[in-house]
Amino acid sequence: MPDNRLIVKMLGGFSLLYAGKELILDRSSVSKTTQLLQMVLLHQEDGIAKTSLIDGLYGREDVENRNGSLNNTLFRLRRQLKAAGLPESNYINIQKGMCRWDPEIPVEIDCCRFEEKVLAGQREEETEKKMEFYREACGLYAGEFLPDMIGEDWVTVRNIHYRNLYFSCLEELCGWLKEKxxxxxxxxxxxxxxxxxxxxxxxxxxxxxxxxxxxxxxxxxxxxxxxxxxxxxxxxxxxxxxxxxxxxxxxxxxxxxxxxxxxxxxxxEREMVKGAYFCTFPSFVDIYHIISRMMERNGTSVYIMLCTLRNSKGPVLGEDERNREVSGMLMDAIRESLRRGDFYTRYNVGQYLVMLSGINQENCSKVSARIGGAFRRRMRRNEFQVDFYVASVAEISPDIPETGRSFSGSADIWDKG
Known part of the structure; x- marks a missing residue:
């Protein structure tokens, strides 16, 4: 016998299931009709005021006739629910300014069940039963509340609420399990x-x-x-x-x-990647210390190159999506431009450090030119460029006899220090 409840998932994503069939309302999971349905379902017991729906849907937007816009969205939602396969119904009833879901179509929502389990555990005095409620709650928590809509104010408030409940019951459950x-x-x-x-x-x-x-x-x-x-x-x-x-x-x-x-x-080495070896910054520091000690013994020339991303505003700062994308392009350009025996690391989103061994000053400028060329081929536009600064390890570590002069540069221009 088919399950005639509307099963709603809001933790870790959004989906609807009715009579064993997934319902697709809208091509966009963040459309106004979808948000309207979500808000009404979350208030199926007591209902939600039309004014609250208007604030949630249009709070940040310059909409001239908000009440009319809500009515239009409600009309589209009813049509979508019917087309998706729900039984004939008005779906959302409006009385005295309050909107309620039609009780003839029972609904089960994962985040509401999750909260019920947590609250039942908090009320329970017997420890074993309390922890069983918490176990069930943790099993229901499949991810953050409506993650695709986390920028909406009403979603953010609920997300923090559910996350705090999850952390609280999980910490208490783990503490109890640790004792056992x-x-x-x-x-x-x-x-x-x-x-x-x-x-x-x-x-x-x-x-x-x-x-x-x-x-x-x-x-x-x-x-x-x-x-x-x-x-x-x-x-x-x-x-x-x-x-x-x-x-x-x-x-x-x-x-x-x-x-x-x-x-x-x-x-x-798990992945035999061509080009230079990438390591974390702490590992790079360890390698630097090792190379410094080796220089004391064999006099090998080693240089540290700092590659800095820059745009029209100056050095690249901040971990936004575009900066991370361009940083990845620079990382690939560095790897393919260096030898397998060279090391490099990411210092921050806009800067990489490279260690070049067995090389002279003239060859350092060739390396920077190769990196710059490989980066420009990936960029195709000139919105970003790379500045280079090079110093010998002997200059950085005063205990090591200096084997050559340091030099620094910007782009492909190199000046003796």
């Missing part, structure tokens, strides 16, 4: 949370649960992935809490002869 030493369940719950919120504290919960189960290698992999993500996306180094766990794991990962195969596998 149910570390595998903690790991599963926080892995789900980390997929939705990769920059929150759930990564540490994952690492701690694996450490408690003596699964140090898996914990180390999460540490490395997380710290790389934080640096690449936010330009942030590992937190003190993360470093504390890194030291703990490092002490416990087996270094015995029996683990030599694991060690060898861990040293293999």
């Amino acid at each position: 030493e149910e570390f595998e369940e903690i790991y599963q719950l926080t892995t789900q949370a980390s997929a939705i919120y990769p920059f929150e504290e759930w990564q540490i919960w994952r690492i701690d649960s694996l450490i408690a189960m003596a699964r140090y290698q898996e914990a180390m992999e999460i540490y490395q992935t997380t710290t790389r993500l934080f640096f690449d996306e936010l330009s942030l180094p590992p937190s003190p809490q993360m470093l504390e766990r890194f030291r703990f794991m490092s002490e416990r990962i087996s270094q015995s002869a029996g683990a030599i195969e694991d060690i060898k596998q861990g040293l293999i």
